[in-house]
Amino acid sequence: MNVEEPADLIFRPARQEDLDALVSLEKGCFQVPWSAASLASEFRSAREGGWPRVHVLLNKHEIIAYTVTALVLDELQLYRIGVDPSYRRQGLAKIMLSKLLAAAERVGAQTCTLEVREGNTAARKLYESLGFREVGRRRRYYQDNGEDAILLDWCKM
Numbered sequence: 001m002n003v004e005e006p007a008d009l010i011f012r013p014a015r016q017e018d019l020d021a022l023v024s025l026e027k028g029c030f031q032v033p034w035s036a037a038s039l040a041s042e043f044r045s046a047r048e049g050g051w052p053r054v055h056v057l058l059n060k061h062e063i064i065a066y067t068v069t070a071l072v073l074d075e076l077q078l079y080r081i082g083v084d085p086s087y088r089r090q091g092l093a094k095i096m097l098s099k100l101l102a103a104a105e106r107v108g109a110q111t112c113t114l115e116v117r118e119g120n121t122a123a124r125k126l127y128e129s130l131g132f133r134e135v136g137r138r139r140r141y142y143q144d145n146g147e148d149a150i151l152l153d154w155c156k157m
């Protein structure tokens with residue numbers, strides 16, 4: 001499906017009522033999806049204070065992308081980014097991450113770090129296009145298939 005007006009996209013912290021949509025997006029995006037309970041615990045962590053851990057991107061009231069992060073001092077740790085499979089290759093992940101990084105910068109983030117599966121070409125190209133650099137590797141990190149994790153970071157200019 002195509003987003004008709006990218007200017008109309010809404011980026012905001014997730015709310016409790018977004019949980020069902022997030023669970024279904026998570027299942028469509030990851031081979032080892034987080035459970036509803038795991039996602040819900042991210043909302044709880046955010047309620048306990050600090051920066052929101054889950055953000056969403058909406059197109060006409062429909063959640064089409066999300067991120068899960070933690071802001072630790074000046075480092076934004078990116079745990080999850082997912083785009084609805086029917087909305088991919090329209091620049092939405094790039095828009096979502098740009099908005100996320102800008103929002104994190106406003107509250108003091110200087111860097112963003114993440115791990116990505118070695119074979120996840122789409123995600124690796126996405127991060128490269130945003131200026132992330134490879135800074136390490138964890139061998140056989142993913143238990144489901146023994147794939148390596150590539151460590152990336154991005155620094156505020």
Ligand SMILES: CC(C)(COP(=O)(O)OP(=O)(O)OC[C@H]1O[C@@H](n2cnc3c(N)ncnc32)[C@H](O)[C@@H]1OP(=O)(O)O)[C@@H](O)C(=O)NCCC(=O)NCCS
Pocket residue numbers: 029030080081082083084087088089090091092093094095115116117120121122123125126127129
């Ligand atoms: C990775 C993911 C978030 C990208 O979302 P997206 O909205 O389709 O990405 P964008 O349209 O913003 O793409 C931005 C750039 O990333 C790269 N890219 C995205 N998807 C790609 C693909 N399937 N193959 C190759 N490059 C790809 C391209 O460089 C693209 O720029 P271009 O379209 O101008 O060539 C999406 O595929 C997804 O949700 N995957 C499953 C979850 C996942 O793997 N998350 C990352 C975990 S670390």
